Amino acid sequence: MKIDGACHCGKITYEAEVDADGARICHCTDCQTMGGSAFRMVVPSRVDGFRVTSGTPRIYVKIAESGNPRAQAFCPDCGTHIYASPAGDGPKVYNIRTSSVRQRDQIVPQFQGWHRSAQHWLPDLPSIPKVETQ
């Protein structure tokens, strides 16, 4: 599936070819901290199937539990998270943050990773009172 997306301020735009069946939620504690939320969602690109079309994301390299260095890309101006990928050279899959994808309504998470650290209240989400706007 071909997609495209952008950060909030519009400085960074990209296009990608992704495997929508690989779309997932990540409950790892790094995703919780960096996103400031309960979890993040990603959709994996084909190998090297990601291209920045404007702007240059800033890269932060974290060390995963596996010991692998992982590049975390975000917009240096507005802070929108764009993707994660293996650090270094070579062909790679880009895990694109689904929220920045223009076609995000067509991408539904198919599984939930790192569920052992999921926030404990998530099963009760449907019963937390809802307000349509502010």
Added chain:
Amino acid sequence: MKFDGGCHCGKITFEAEADPEDARICHCTDCQLLSGSAFRTVIPTVEDGFKLLTGEPKVYVKIAESGRRRVQAFCEDCGTHIYATSVEDGPKTYGVRVGTLRQREQIVPRLQLWCRSARPWLDELEAIPKIEKQA
């Protein structure tokens, strides 16, 4: 209740005072986009109840649907989102991103805002297959 937290790389650390009963989820499209998630979890501090201990966040100002300008603060080194607040001078509350708090396990959202833009699959979240570790 007093809280403390920081960004992923450790450059920014802070402490905050907030009422856990005020914790909320925000489903607005700006929160979705900026965080890379389906929504953000936020806890508003008491007035001026946020104190930076180390580091200085980068500030991005967005225009809310109301027309108001809102400061979005994040770590420019690791990209961790820290808080949102008003641009005006004077006393202010800070909407702290719960994911950055050391005590986040103790904070349960009491309210969901901007549900009109909530991701439709969230109602079936529990039915989405779960894997304990890496997928």
